[in-house]
Every structure is written in structure tokens, then in C-alpha cells.
Amino acid sequence: xxxxxxxxxxxxxxxxxxxxxxxxxxxxxxxxxxxxxxxxxxxxxxxxxxxxxxxxxxxxxxxxxxxxxxxxxxxxxxxxxxxxxxxxxxxxxxxxxxxxxxxxxxxxxxxxxxxxxxxxxxxxxxxxxxxxxxxxxxxxxxxxxxxxxxxxxxxxxxxxxxxxxxxxxxxxxxxxxxxxxxxxxxxxxxxxxxxxxxxxxx
Amino acid sequence: xxxxxxxxxxxxxxxxxxxxxxxxxxxxxxxxxxxxxxxxxxxxxxxxxxxxxxxxxxxxxxxxxxxxxxxxxxxxxxxxxxxxxxxxxxxxxxxxxxxxxxxxxxxxxxxxxxxxxxxxxxxxxxxxxxxxxxxxxxxxxxxxxxxxxxxxxx
Numbered sequence: 205x206x207x208x209x210x211x212x213x214x215x216x217x218x219x220x221x222x223x224x225x226x227x228x229x230x231x232x233x234x235x236x237x238x239x240x241x242x243x244x245x246x247x248x249x250x251x252x253x254x255x256x257x258x259x260x261x262x263x264x265x266x267x268x269x270x271x272x273x274x275x276x277x278x279x280x281x282x283x284x285x286x287x288x289x290x291x292x293x294x295x296x297x298x299x300x301x302x303x304x305x306x307x308x309x310x311x312x313x314x315x316x317x318x319x320x321x322x323x324x325x326x327x328x329x330x331x332x333x334x335x336x337x338x339x340x341x342x343x344x345x346x347x348x349x350x351x352x353x354x355x356x357x358x359x360x361x362x363x364x365x366x367x368x369x370x371x372x373x374x375x376x377x378x379x380x381x382x383x384x385x386x387x388x389x390x391x392x393x394x395x396x397x398x399x400x401x402x403x404x405x406x
Numbered sequence: 407x408x409x410x411x412x413x414x415x416x417x418x419x420x421x422x423x424x425x426x427x428x429x430x431x432x433x434x435x436x437x438x439x440x441x442x443x444x445x446x447x448x449x450x451x452x453x454x455x456x457x458x459x460x461x462x463x464x465x466x467x468x469x470x471x472x473x474x475x476x477x478x479x480x481x482x483x484x485x486x487x488x489x490x491x492x493x494x495x496x497x498x499x500x501x502x503x504x505x506x507x508x509x510x511x512x513x514x515x516x517x518x519x520x521x522x523x524x525x526x527x528x529x530x531x532x533x534x535x536x537x538x539x540x541x542x543x544x545x546x547x548x549x550x551x552x553x554x555x556x557x558x559x560x
Contacts, residue, residue: 275451276525278458279489279517280496282451286559322453356500358483360525367496383494385518 244348244378245270245370250307250339253320253332258305260376267398268303269382270370272349274310275322280367280384281306287388288369289327291395298401299329307333309351309365311340371398438547439467440507447524447554448517449534457531458487459522459540459554460515465507471546474504478540478554480531481524488520504545534558 246260260268269288273281288304295302306323308314311334314322319332335343344351349366356362369382371394380394396403435442445461459478465471476484486501505520507513515521522540524531532538536556543549 275454276456278448278450278456278487278498278521278523282448282454282559283517285451318453322451324453325451350495354497354499356485356525357502358485358525360483362487362498362500362523364495364497366494367491368494381494384491384496 246376250333265374266301267373270305272307274363275314285326292327298399304330305333437550440547445552446557455527457524463507464512470509471507471544472504475543476522480538481527483525485523487523532556
């Protein structure tokens with residue numbers, strides 16, 4: 205037991221180091237993502253899980269987050285959504301108009317209704333965006349996000365996709381990204397900065 | 407003096423052995439040389455029809471074994487998957503030839519890594535705190551019944 209305890213400690217430490225390295229070099233490191241530049245992101249105009257089209261130009265003055273995912277996702281997407289839900293609780297009033305858009309990379313299966321029901325589990329500030337099969341490659345390209353269909357043995361498929369949360373300021377400019385597995389402290393610091401909230405004294 | 411310290415050492419060893427026993431017994435399932443521990447599944451969001459199962463698989467044998475098949479009562483289509491991060495991209499892949507469990511080693515199925523993937527769940531996954539049944543088949547050790555504890559996402 206002692207040995208396995210130490211082993212898991214080493215694993216956790218190794219994971220933390222890898223995560224830190226990914227966080228630092230993640231965006232620059234992967235060829236598809238490019239650098240944090242102003243040309244990443246909107247504008248976009250897409251059908252939402254609320255049944256109305258969302259036009260990003262109407263978001264002026266309001267910071268927002270964008271995440272690419274799909275509902276047949278067992279780990280990264282629910283974890284990220286759960287972490288963002290927790291962040292909302294911590295941010296309190298400062299985040300009351302802060303929307304997180306969940307753009308499905310699997311519009312074949314994620315219909316407006318399905319995505320609406322899925323997001324009900326989380327905070328109501330999550331809004332699903334359902335691009336058409338023609339709109340999907342365009343928005344992904346604009347966000348330097350990647351997605352890829354991977355067939356499974358039962359004739360079905362799963363998706364590989366960019367797992368970072370993109371943070372945009374009130375001018376629609378990308379200010380930061382939250383990486384999968386990024387420590388909570390770092391995530392909260394970026395969100396507080398985006399929303400102009402002072403960090404709690406520690 | 408020497409006898410005393412040997413005795414003390416023996417006592418300490420015995421105590422260490424004793425205290426480690428209960429932990430090793432908790433939620434453990436054996437089949438052949440394969441021992442399974444901490445079998446659990448993460449509660450998926452309400453609308454989702456997929457979920458994942460996790461556990462530690464220890465191979466006490468002298469030969470490598472291979473997890474080749476999994477079934478579960480909550481899903482008609484269970485697969486063995488791996489997940490890796492390639493930069494900021496999440497990549498998930500079905501292990502069509504199964505998952506090797508090297509001799510004398512422990513393979514961890516855990517969030518962000520290897521997992522049992524429950525696809526196309528026809529109904530909601532059991533609530534947090536409940537369990538569901540499944541089977542795992544190993545190439546050498548054979549098939550074993552397992553019980554997954556459903557746990558909250560965080």
C-alpha cells in the first residue's frame with residue numbers, strides 16, 4: 205500500500221509537470237492552434253440550444269467563453285463543464301452575464317434539443333451552439349480548433365477535438381485559454397482577470 | 407539488545423503487513439492471476455448516453471495478460487478505449503486489440519487515460535452511490551463479473 209501510495213504521488217507529480225508544460229506550450233506547441241493572436245475567434249452566427257440564432261456581434265461589452273466538444277464525450281467535456289460550473293459558483297455576481305458557448309463538433313448526433321437537455325445538467329449560462337456540417341469547418345478554422353471523426357468497431361464513431369476553453373473579452377478579442385487539466389488556481393486567475401474581479405486575499 | 411531490536415523490527419513489519427491488509431481487500435475482485443480494485447464509473451451529465459468505467463488492474467502472474475472484452479448491463483455496446491492529450495487536442499481511440507496487462511504490473515484505468523467506454527446507453531446511468539454490473543474478459547484469466555460504483559464527477 206505504501207509503495208502504491210508513493211507511486212501514485214509520483215504519478216500525480218508527473219501529471220502536474222506534464223500539465224504545466226502543456227499549459228505553457230500547449231497553444232504554441234501544436235501546429236494547428238497557432239499563437240494567441242487577435243484573429244482567433246468570432247464573429248459567428250450560429251443556431252443555439254435555446255432555439256434562437258446567436259450573433260456574436262451582439263455580445264459587445266460582454267466577455268464570453270467558447271468550448272468545442274460533443275455530448276458522446278466521456279471525460280474531457282463533462283469534466284470541463286463541471287469545472288466551469290464550479291468557476292461560476294466562485295465568481296458569483298461578476299459572472300452573471302458571462303456565457304460559455306459549447307460548440308458541438310458532432311452536429312450529426314448533437315441536435316439542438318439533445319444539446320439543450322445535456323447542458324441542463326450544468327449552469328444555465330452554458331449555451332450550446334449547433335453549426336451545420338457546412339458551418340462547422342468554418343468556425344473551427346476561425347478558432348484554430350481541430351476535430352476529427354474516429355470510427356469505432358461497432359460502426360459508430362467518437363471524436364478527437366481541441367479541449368481548451370477560449371476566453372474572449374468584451375471586444376471579442378481572445379485573451380487566454382484554459383487547458384484541460386490546468387490547475388484550478390491558474391484557471392480562476394484567468395477568469396478573474398477577464399471579468400475584472402480582484403483575486404481573493406490568500 | 408540485538409534480540410530486542412530484531413523483535414521490534416519483526417513487530418513493525420508484522421504491523422505494517424497487518425495494516426495494509428484491509429486496504430488491499432477493499433472492493434477487490436480476483437480472476438486467475440488478475441486482481442481488480444476500485445471499480446467505478448463517473449456519473450455522466452443527464453442528457454448524455456455515454457459514460458466511462460475505471461479501475462486498477464493488477465497482474466500477479468508471470469505472463470502478460472490482455473483485457474479483450476467488456477460488457478455492462480447499462481450499455482449494449484462497451485468498448486476498451488484510451489485517451490491522450492496531443493497538445494491541446496483530446497484524442498480518444500478504441501483499443502481494438504484490447505489492453506495489455508504486463509506481468510507483475512498494475513494498469514490504471516482512470517479519467518484522462520485508459521477507460522471502459524459505455525456507448526449508446528438506452529436509459530439513464532444509475533445515480534451516484536448506486537452500482538451496476540458488468541463483465542470483463544481477459545485472454546488468459548477468463549471472464550469475471552464486476553460491479554461498478556457510480557461516483558460524482560468531481
